[in-house]
Amino acid sequence: MAMHSSARAQGQDVRVQDYLDDKLQSLADFDTLDSLLENVKTQHDLLKQQLVDARRDHDEAEQSSIQHVTNIQEKAQGFRKEQGDIDRRLMIVTQSETSDEAVVGFESTMEKLRRLDVAAGYVEMLQEVDKLSNECVSQLGKADEAALEPYRRLQSLVASLQPLQEIAEGAAPHLVDHVTGTSNALRDRITKHFSEDFEKTLKKLYWPKAEISVPPGLQQEWEKNIGRLLDLQRPELEAGENANRNNFKKDSPSPLLPLEVMVRPLELRFQYHFSGDRPTNRLDKPEYFLSHILDLLSTYSAFFQTHLQPLLLSHFRTSELAFVPAYIDATSAFITALLPLLQRKLTNLLPQVASQPNLFSNLIHEVILFDATLVTEWNYTPLTPSTPYRGLSHYILNTLSYYDRWLAVERDFALSRYDSIIQSADAFTLDYDTYPTSTKPTHAAIRVNDLLETITDRYRPLSSFSQRLKFITDVQLDIFDAFYRRLHGGLEAYLTQTSTLSRAVTGITAADRADLAGIKGIERLCRIYGSAEYLERKMQDWSDDVFFVDMWEEWQYRLQSRIPIGANLNMKDVVAKTSAAANAADDEVQGALFDETAAAYRRLRVRSENVLVEALTSAVRDALRPYARINPWASLSSASAGAEAAAAAALTAELDAPMTLADEYLAFLSKALGPAPLRRVARAMALSLQAYLWDHVVLRYRFSTGGARQLDTDFRALCAVFDRWVGVGYGGAAMRRLAEGIVVLTLPVKGEIPVEVKEGDEGGKGEIEKTGRKMGLWEVERRIFMDNESARDVLEELGLEVLTEHDARDVLQRRVELGS
Numbered sequence: 001m002a003m004h005s006s007a008r009a010q011g012q013d014v015r016v017q018d019y020l021d022d023k024l025q026s027l028a029d030f031d032t033l034d035s036l037l038e039n040v041k042t043q044h045d046l047l048k049q050q051l052v053d054a055r056r057d058h059d060e061a062e063q064s065s066i067q068h069v070t071n072i073q074e075k076a077q078g079f080r081k082e083q084g085d086i087d088r089r090l091m092i093v094t095q096s097e098t099s100d101e102a103v104v105g106f107e108s109t110m111e112k113l114r115r116l117d118v119a120a121g122y123v124e125m126l127q128e129v130d131k132l133s134n135e136c137v138s139q140l141g142k143a144d145e146a147a148l149e150p151y152r153r154l155q156s157l158v159a160s161l162q163p164l165q166e167i168a169e170g171a172a173p174h175l176v177d178h179v180t181g182t183s184n185a186l187r188d189r190i191t192k193h194f195s196e197d198f199e200k201t202l203k204k205l206y207w208p209k210a211e212i213s214v215p216p217g218l219q220q221e222w223e224k225n226i227g228r229l230l231d232l233q234r235p236e237l238e239a240g241e242n243a244n245r246n247n248f249k250k251d252s253p254s255p256l257l258p259l260e261v262m263v264r265p266l267e268l269r270f271q272y273h274f275s276g277d278r279p280t281n282r283l284d285k286p287e288y289f290l291s292h293i294l295d296l297l298s299t300y301s302a303f304f305q306t307h308l309q310p311l312l313l314s315h316f317r318t319s320e321l322a323f324v325p326a327y328i329d330a331t332s333a334f335i336t337a338l339l340p341l342l343q344r345k346l347t348n349l350l351p352q353v354a355s356q357p358n359l360f361s362n363l364i365h366e367v368i369l370f371d372a373t374l375v376t377e378w379n380y381t382p383l384t385p386s387t388p389y390r391g392l393s394h395y396i397l398n399t400l401s402y403y404d405r406w407l408a409v410e411r412d413f414a415l416s417r418y419d420s421i422i423q424s425a426d427a428f429t430l431d432y433d434t435y436p437t438s439t440k441p442t443h444a445a446i447r448v449n450d451l452l453e454t455i456t457d458r459y460r461p462l463s464s465f466s467q468r469l470k471f472i473t474d475v476q477l478d479i480f481d482a483f484y485r486r487l488h489g490g491l492e493a494y495l496t497q498t499s500t501l502s503r504a505v506t507g508i509t510a511a512d513r514a515d516l517a518g519i520k521g522i523e524r525l526c527r528i529y530g531s532a533e534y535l536e537r538k539m540q541d542w543s544d545d546v547f548f549v550d551m552w553e554e555w556q557y558r559l560q561s562r563i564p565i566g567a568n569l570n571m572k573d574v575v576a577k578t579s580a581a582a583n584a585a586d587d588e589v590q591g592a593l594f595d596e597t598a599a600a601y602r603r604l605r606v607r608s609e610n611v612l613v614e615a616l617t618s619a620v621r622d623a624l625r626p627y628a629r630i631n632p633w634a635s636l637s638s639a640s641a642g643a644e645a646a647a648a649a650a651l652t653a654e655l656d657a658p659m660t661l662a663d664e665y666l667a668f669l670s671k672a673l674g675p676a677p678l679r680r681v682a683r684a685m686a687l688s689l690q691a692y693l694w695d696h697v698v699l700r701y702r703f704s705t706g707g708a709r710q711l712d713t714d715f716r717a718l719c720a721v722f723d724r725w726v727g728v729g730y731g732g733a734a735m736r737r738l739a740e741g742i743v744v745l746t747l748p749v750k751g752e753i754p755v756e757v758k759e760g761d762e763g764g765k766g767e768i769e770k771t772g773r774k775m776g777l778w779e780v781e782r783r784i785f786m787d788n789e790s791a792r793d794v795l796e797e798l799g800l801e802v803l804t805e806h807d808a809r810d811v812l813q814r815r816v817e818l819g820s
Contacts, residue, residue: 187232190232191229191232191257194225194228194229194232194257195229195257195261197225197228198225198226198229198258198261199261201218201221201222201225202261202262204218204221205218205222207262207265208262208265208266208269208300210299212300212303213303213306213307214307222307223311225258226258226308226311227311227315229256229257229258229261230256230257230258230311230312230315230316231315232257233254233256233257234315234316234319234321236254237253237254237321237327238319238320238321240253240254241320241321241324242320252336252339252382252383253324253326253327253336253382253383254336255333255336255337255339255340256327256333256336256337258308259308259333259334259336259337260337262337263337263338263341266296266338266341267341270289270292270341270345273289273292274288274289274292274345283349283352283353283356283359284358284359284362286349286362286363286366286367287366289342289345290342290366290367290369290370293338293341293342293370294370294373296338297331297334297335297338297378300334301331301334301378304330304331304333304334305330305331308330308333308334309329309330312327312328312329312330312333313328316328323384324382324383324384325380325381325382325383325384325385326382326383331378332378332380332381332382335374335378335380335382336382339392342392343392343395346367346392346395346396346400347400349363350363350396350400350402354402354405357409357412357413360405360406360409361406361409361410361413364393364396364397364402364406365458367391367392367393367396368391368393368458368461368462370391370392371389371391371392371393371461372461374389374391375388375389375391388463389463390463390464391461391463393461393462393463394462394463394464397462397464397467398464403464403467407467407470407471407474407475410455410458410459410471410475411474411475411478414451414455414475414479415478415479417451418448418451418479418482418483421444421447421448421451422444422483422486424443424444424447426443427442427443427444427447428442428443428444428490428527429442429443429527430442430523430526430527430530430672431443431446432671434446435534437674437675438674439529439530439533439534439672439673439674439677440526440530440671440672440673441530441531441533441534441535442527442530442531444483444531445483445530445531445534445535446534448479448483448535449534449535449538451479452476452479452480455471455475455476456476456542456547458471459471460547465551465554465555465558468551469551469555469574472551472578472593473573473574473577473578477577477578477594477597480535480539480594480597480601481597481600483531483535484532484597484600484601484604487528487531487532487604488604490524490527490528491525491528491604491607491608491611494516494521494524494525494528494611495611497516498516498521498615518619518664519664519665519668521615522612522615522616522665522668522669523668523672525608525611525612525615526612526668526669526672526673528604528608529605529608529609529612529673529677530672530673532601532602532604532605532608533601533605533677535601536598536601536602536605539592539594539597539598539601540598542592542593542594543592543593543594543595543598548592548593548594549592551593552579552591552592552593555574555578555593556591559575576596577596577597578593578594578595578596579591579592579593579594579595579596609677609680609681612681613681613684613685616665616681616684616685617684617685617688617689619661619665620658620661620662620665620685620688620689621688621689621692623657623658623661623662624658624689624692624693624696626654626657627652627654627655627658627697627714628692628693628696628697628700629654630652630654631701632652632707632710633701633702633703633704633707633708633710633711634701634702634703634704634707634816635704635707636704636706636707636709636710637704637705637706650710650713651713651714651717652710652714655714655717655718658718659717659718659721662685662689662718662721662722663721663724663725665685666682666685666721666722666724666725666726667725669681669682669725670725670726678726679726679727679730682722682725682726682730682734683734686722686730686731686734686735687734687735689718689735690734690735690737690738693715693738694737694738694741697711698711698738698741698742698745698811698814699810699811699814701814702814702815702816703745703814703815703816704815704816704817705746705748705749705817707816708742708745708746708815709746711742711745711746712742712745712746715735715738715739715742718731719731719732719735719739722734736801736802737802737803737807740800740801740802740803741803741807741808741811743798743800743803744780744798744800744803744808744811744812745811745812745814745815747775747776747777747780747812747815748776748777749776749777749778749817775794775797775798777815777817777818780794780798780812781812781818784805784808784809784812785809785812788805791805791808791809792805795808
């Protein structure tokens, strides 16, 4: 203990020393010693007061703890006393020897009392149900409006039982079934009574006569009978609408009772014409009965708008049903009442045509057209004005589960049509008429695109996103992929047959070589290029279509929200087929459903263009080899060359073959390719020719003045071929380096007029012209080899922009005059 006290004292001494060292660092700090002592004393008093308060709080807390423990002990003693008293009472009441036996007996008695209470409640409820039913029946035929009041109370009772039954986990199923059955039976009885009265009124109106109206004498009776049926049905309609809104369902609305009564004679007429062996009941003509329904709408829509619309407004205007077109709009209500008739017809018809693909496909197509007619011509949106009508097609494909069968039929039809397109004799010939100013696709590419657009029209009206997406992935993209494989296989076959190794190992027949050489080989590549370019462009157009834009946005939303897209669709597989951008986290990412397929066609287009360029340049360069082997350039003189005009007209004989070949190729390409790819291909071809002539002619041989002029004449003729098919001045612009090199190579002896490259008009950049600037060979040679700055100046004076100082020196060294 002494050691701990000593350690604390030493620690306090150290802190005091540190405090004094901090406060008294100079002699001037001793002047504030009094205030420092006063401050220390104040803090000491404050700490003493805090210590007193802490001790008081501790004593109070300790006293409270003791009091709490005492209270708990007293309550525990009281609980044990009460528990013992209860046990004694239970043993006396239940005549048991132990308290546990007494508890079991007491619980059994309470359970019997609870059951008795429940049974009494059941009996009371059954009496109430029976009373309401008898009261309603007694009023029917006497005071029909009064009969609705007990029925509504019974309906309310049924509505209140259902949630209670769910809370009780189905504790009283027989009671609920009895009450519900009683209510339904009563409802059927009331409906039958009201409907019979309404049918009497309809007979007086001669319904369903074509030209019908309600005379003033029957107006009150008409309104009374319709009003009673609407009042009877209104609670059910409101309950159904609330259920749809709360559960976010989109169930079809129920037909209104007055219209159900009015549709009955129309249904008899419908069954007469479109059942049995009637000539109008044909499996291959579903448009007959669909058109009949549209005729009924045209015939009676004006009547319903005139005589039913005011009644619907007066009954439903102030209720939530006013926002449901099927209840507030007379025409929509009439359509809603007719649709069950069609649903029953389709249910009976589908098993007969489902095994016959042509009839089945035709039926679905006609039903989709019928749905579109209801929406476009009759503005039918039964649920809400903003909710699209899903149609009878949704009833067939989803409710009756015929979608997979229809998809299989449409897929088989599409693939069959695709095979016939590919097998046609003119499938892979270029179409020169349809797109005269752009790259020419093959007939097969155009027909495949038309086929895919037709498929889009088939499934475009479908309301289900997953069904539309499955059409894209399982039908359209599969056809795109099949055609891509066909084009890609054609390109691979061309490369294999034209490779040196393949020709040496496998051997190629004379007919095969003829198909691969010349214009035929180039046309073969243009077919692949044109088809790939055409379908790539079409896929870009599809990606901008509003329909596919909406599909893409819905697809993005479902991916980000983790919403399933359908039982038969895998998200990863769909992403792999459509667009990798669908997995991007950025909400602003730009993509489309055909990104992956379009990218594949784009790669095929670029590759086929490269192969085309390689084939062209290889063929023309091979044709130039004899020209590169001749060497008359140093021996030609100005005298032997003759006058400049004569020299311009006389071309080197060895140039005839490559010029003819280039002319044939460019003539064909100008018809097969659009302006942009034509210029790209021609430029690549020209650059290859330029490189070959530069390396194997200009820098290989020595030139006299006459030889240089002859080369200039040959070059001008070669440029004229490009100018003829690509555009005026294109040849000189594409081979600008060679053109400027020939300007230097043809520099005259001192005093003669040189040749210079100048800027021509639009499309003629690089046109070779004469200039009035006289600059001789010796002067140019002296300044070119003086230094780089002098070389750049003289090249600028000659108007040469592409040629470098090094190139100019290499060219000048090829002149015989300078070499001597």
